[in-house]
Amino acid sequence: QARLMWPLLGLMRVALDLQTSQALFARIFEYVDLRPAIADAPNAHPANAAKLGRIEFDDVVFAYPDAGADARPTLKGVSFAIEPGQFAAFVGPSGAGKTTVSYLIPRFHDVTSGRILFAGDDVRELEQESLVANIGIVSQETYLFHATIAENLRYAKPGASDEELVFAAQAANIHDTIVSFPDGYDTVVGERGYRLSGGEKQRIAIARVLLKDPRVLILDEATSSLDSISERVVQDALDTASAGRTTIAIAHRLSTIVSADVIFVVDGGRIVERGSHAELAAAGGVYAGLYREQVSSAGA
Numbered sequence: 040q041a042r043l044m045w046p047l048l049g050l051m052r053v054a055l056d057l058q059t060s061q062a063l064f065a066r067i068f069e070y071v072d073l074r075p076a077i078a079d080a081p082n083a084h085p086a087n088a089a090k091l092g093r094i095e096f097d098d099v100v101f102a103y104p105d106a107g108a109d110a111r112p113t114l115k116g117v118s119f120a121i122e123p124g125q126f127a128a129f130v131g132p133s134g135a136g137k138t139t140v141s142y143l144i145p146r147f148h149d150v151t152s153g154r155i156l157f158a159g160d161d162v163r164e165l166e167q168e169s170l171v172a173n174i175g176i177v178s179q180e181t182y183l184f185h186a187t188i189a190e191n192l193r194y195a196k197p198g199a200s201d202e203e204l205v206f207a208a209q210a211a212n213i214h215d216t217i218v219s220f221p222d223g224y225d226t227v228v229g230e231r232g233y234r235l236s237g238g239e240k241q242r243i244a245i246a247r248v249l250l251k252d253p254r255v256l257i258l259d260e261a262t263s264s265l266d267s268i269s270e271r272v273v274q275d276a277l278d279t280a281s282a283g284r285t286t287i288a289i290a291h292r293l294s295t296i297v298s299a300d301v302i303f304v305v306d307g308g309r310i311v312e313r314g315s316h317a318e319l320a321a322a323g324g325v326y327a328g329l330y331r332e333q334v335s336s337a338g339a
C-alpha cells in the first residue's frame with residue numbers, strides 16, 4: 040500500500056499548485072493528508088533563479104524508510120550533474136532505481152546520506168514551494184479529478200484564461216480530441232466521468248505541464264504500450280514540452296532517448312555507465328546490450 044501511495048501522493052503535491060482554490064484543495068485532501076512529513080527548514084529560502092535548471096546528485100545513498108532497518112539501500116552512491124536545458128535520460132533494468140532518483144529531486148523523500156543540489160542549493164535548505172513551482176512531472180499515472188477538462192487543466196495554473204488552455208492543449212496535441220468530446224472543455228472526466236484513453240490522459244498531463252511552465256521536467260515514460268499512432272502523438276507533445284527545460288526522462292523505450300544530451304545507465308542502485316547514445320552503443324556494455332535487445336525485438 041505504502042509503495043503505491045507515496046509516489047502518487049508526491050506527484051499530486053507537485054501537480055497541484057498550493058494556490059489552487061482552497062475549497063477544492065480541502066475537498067481533495069480531506070480523506071488523506073497528502074503533504075509529506077518533510078517540513079521546511081527554519082531558514083529555508085527560494086531556489087536561486089540564476090541557476091534554475093541545474094541538478095546535481097552528490098554521492099546519494101537512499102534507503103526507503105518503510106523498507107526495514109536491515110534492507111539494503113535502493114541508491115548506493117549516485118553522483119551526476121545535469122546542466123540547465125539539458126535532456127538527461129535514465130535507463131536500466133526494472134527495479135534499478137530510476138524512478139527513485141527522479142522522486143528525490145522534488146524531495147518526496149530525503150536522502151539517507153549525500154546531497155541533492157537544486158539550482159546549486161541542497162534541497163533541504165530550500166522552500167518546498169520553490170521545488171513545487173519549478174518542477175513538473177508527466178508520469179505513467181496521470182491523475183484526473185472528477186471535474187471538467189478545463190478545471191483539470193487549471194489545477195496547473197489557477198486563473199489561466201481559456202485562450203491559455205487552448206494554446207497548451209494544442210501544443211500537447213490534445214485540443215482537437217477535446218473539442219470532439221460531447222461537451223468539449225466542459226466534459227467531466229475522472230472517476231465515473233468521460234473515460235479518456237491512456238494516451239489522452241498523458242496529453243492532458245503534458246498540457247498541464249505546459250501551463251505550469253516549470254524549469255525542470257520529469258518524464259516517467261509509460262511502460263504500458265500505446266498504439267504506434269498515439270505513441271507518436273504523445274512523443275511529439277513531449278518533445279514540445281521538454282524544449283528549453285532541463286528534462287529528466289526515465290525511459291523504457293530507448294528509441295525515445297537516442298538524442299539525449301546524456302544517458303545514465305542505472306543498475307542495482309548505481310550509475311554503471313554514462314554518455315551519449317553513440318558513445319554508449321560503441322562501448323559494448325550494459326547500454327549496448329539493452330539497445331541490441333530492443334532493436335532485435337522491434338524487428339521481430
Ligand code: ATP
Pocket residue numbers: 041042043045103105106113131132133134135136137138139140
Ligand atoms: P522500473 O523500470 O520497473 O520502473 P525503476 O528503475 O524505476 O524500475 P524504482 O521504482 O526506483 O526502480 O525502484 C527501485 C527499488 O526500490 C525496487 O526494488 C523497488 O521495489 C524499491 N521501492 C520503490 N518504491 C519503494 C517504496 N515506496 N518503499 C520501499 N521500496 C520501494
